[in-house]
Amino acid sequence: MYKNSKLDIEKNEVFIPEKLKDKYKIIFGNSYDEFIESCKTRPKKAIRINKIKCVDSSLVLEYLKSQNIEFTKFPILEETYLIESNVSAIGNTIEHLAGLFSIQEISSLIPAHVLDPKEDDIVLDLTAAPGNKTIYLAQLMNNKGLIVANDVDKDRIKTLIYNLKKQGVTNTIVTNKNGINFNFNCKFNKILLDAPCSCEGIIRRKNDILKTWNENEVLGKAILQKKLIINAFNLLETSGQLVYSTCTISPEENEEVIMHLLENEPSASIEKINLKLEGLSNGLTNYKNKNYNSSLKNAIRIFPHKTNLEAFFICKIKKN
Amino acid sequence: MFQKFQVLENKIKDKLISHLFSRYGIDKQYFKDYEFYKHENSVYLLSKKYCKAVNINLKDKQLFNVGLEIFADYKKYLPSSIGFEIFKTKQIKQNFVVLDRGQAISYFQNKELEVNKIKEKNILSDGYLIVIYNNYIIGTIELKNKSTLFPNLSFVNYDVK
Numbered sequence: 001m002y003k004n005s006k007l008d009i010e011k012n013e014v015f016i017p018e019k020l021k022d023k024y025k026i027i028f029g030n031s032y033d034e035f036i037e038s039c040k041t042r043p044k045k046a047i048r049i050n051k052i053k054c055v056d057s058s059l060v061l062e063y064l065k066s067q068n069i070e071f072t073k074f075p076i077l078e079e080t081y082l083i084e085s086n087v088s089a090i091g092n093t094i095e096h097l098a099g100l101f102s103i104q105e106i107s108s109l110i111p112a113h114v115l116d117p118k119e120d121d122i123v124l125d126l127t128a129a130p131g132n133k134t135i136y137l138a139q140l141m142n143n144k145g146l147i148v149a150n151d152v153d154k155d156r157i158k159t160l161i162y163n164l165k166k167q168g169v170t171n172t173i174v175t176n177k178n179g180i181n182f183n184f185n186c187k188f189n190k191i192l193l194d195a196p197c198s199c200e201g202i203i204r205r206k207n208d209i210l211k212t213w214n215e216n217e218v219l220g221k222a223i224l225q226k227k228l229i230i231n232a233f234n235l236l237e238t239s240g241q242l243v244y245s246t247c248t249i250s251p252e253e254n255e256e257v258i259m260h261l262l263e264n265e266p267s268a269s270i271e272k273i274n275l276k277l278e279g280l281s282n283g284l285t286n287y288k289n290k291n292y293n294s295s296l297k298n299a300i301r302i303f304p305h306k307t308n309l310e311a312f313f314i315c316k317i318k319k320n
Numbered sequence: 321m322f323q324k325f326q327v328l329e330n331k332i333k334d335k336l337i338s339h340l341f342s343r344y345g346i347d348k349q350y351f352k353d354y355e356f357y358k359h360e361n362s363v364y365l366l367s368k369k370y371c372k373a374v375n376i377n378l379k380d381k382q383l384f385n386v387g388l389e390i391f392a393d394y395k396k397y398l399p400s401s402i403g404f405e406i407f408k409t410k411q412i413k414q415n416f417v418v419l420d421r422g423q424a425i426s427y428f429q430n431k432e433l434e435v436n437k438i439k440e441k442n443i444l445s446d447g448y449l450i451v452i453y454n455n456y457i458i459g460t461i462e463l464k465n466k467s468t469l470f471p472n473l474s475f476v477n478y479d480v481k
Contacts (some may be wrong), residue, residue, distance in 0.1 A: 146370040173383065174383075
């Protein structure tokens with residue numbers, strides 16, 4: 001249902017560097033043309049009703065209906081709806097200003113959903129700003145337990161704090177530390193690492209995002225991501241779970257980061273993700289001349305041409 | 321040594337909880353699950369369960385926020401409008417106004433409102449009132465001279481609709 005848009009598809013021109021096109025031809029094979037076409041269309045907007053503040057979601061949904069805004073429930077995510085109408089300035093409504101709902105990109109919520117935190121958990125969101133995933137984690141935890149939301153960027157911390165406040169989150173503390181050597185007084189039983197990346201996956205929303213793309217940026221990000229994931233894993237208690245995610249497509253920032261963890265931490269193993277969502281792809285098990293650990297097929301790839309969502313990579317890891 | 325956040329003294333905590341009860345009717349039991357912290361004159365609520373177990377290092381210079389700010393200045397009982405939105409309307413017994421949509425829009429645009437134009441209200445005295453719209457709390461407003469209401473906002477949005 002969510003794949004079929006009622007909107008007229010407006011085609012945008014997108015810029016993809018030649019080197020990146022060559023890379024995508026390897027990754028996508030026969031679906032390459034389909035992938036390129038999907039990059040030219042914008043993903044639908046979605047809203048997530050904030051259950052912390054809005055006990056009765058019909059208040060928001062009735063308002064949308066009164067404005068002739070059509071929407072459909074997105075499967076698997078709590079109180080998340082795809083907007084089917086052309087709308088502008090939905091962020092200027094009283095309901096949005098009061099924090100009753102937020103405007104989200106669907107793919108970005110899925111890592112928090114996969115982590116599936118409970119009321120009793122102590123959770124670390126290692127690179128949290130601007131806070132959309134943190135807020136969703138807090139919602140899933142019914143504002144109980146404890147979340148430590150960390151980010152290295154002091155300016156983005158201010159946005160994070162504001163967003164948490166606006167959504168009524170009371171179970172979160174915010175720290176401003178470098179994730180590479182972040183430490184705390186305790187280990188965590190769940191950790192979300194939505195790593196800084198080259199953002200190839202948001203091309204549908206920002207069609208010139210790749211104008212400054214270069215291979216060195218990818219490799220530089222991969223070095224950072226490998227350091228982050230090793231530290232994140234060390235912060236995990238035994239039997240704890242870590243979800244690693246990015247909004248980029250390059251295997252150097254995804255499967256190869258997981259491989260780095262598996263090679264350096266023998267107690268790490270990849271868990272299967274059970275997501276009832278149409279069009280998901282498995283993680284890659286090989287790329288160019290490299291073979292990856294076969295358990296990487298349990299990671300998830302979200303591709304726009306198969307799901308009508310923004311590209312994402314998600315992997316769930318357990319500490320044995 | 322620098323310490324940005326501190327656990328709020330019990331005496332002040334009890335005073336604030338009593339104020340919330342006497343001013344708005346918010347049941348004191350509501351706060352049993354929260355720890356109170358302060359930073360300068362602001363007061364914050366943090367879900368209590370793991371505060372002690374985790375032993376948050378309040379002396380950590382890189383600790384930037386703890387829970388949700390509910391008082392912007394506890395010495396003046398100045399509420400944080402966004403923070404007060406965590407309460408539910410059924411908890412509020414007095415000192416509130418219920419706005420219609422047009423009035424709620426004016427509120428977010430930081431426009432003054434006349435109390436006699438508000439149909440549904442329960443006001444005991446001047447001071448900060450809770451603002452309700454469509455059965456949820458959208459902030460706080462200050463009543464002066466029993467007649468004029470001044471929005472207590474941390475941001476203004478002139479494009480609200």
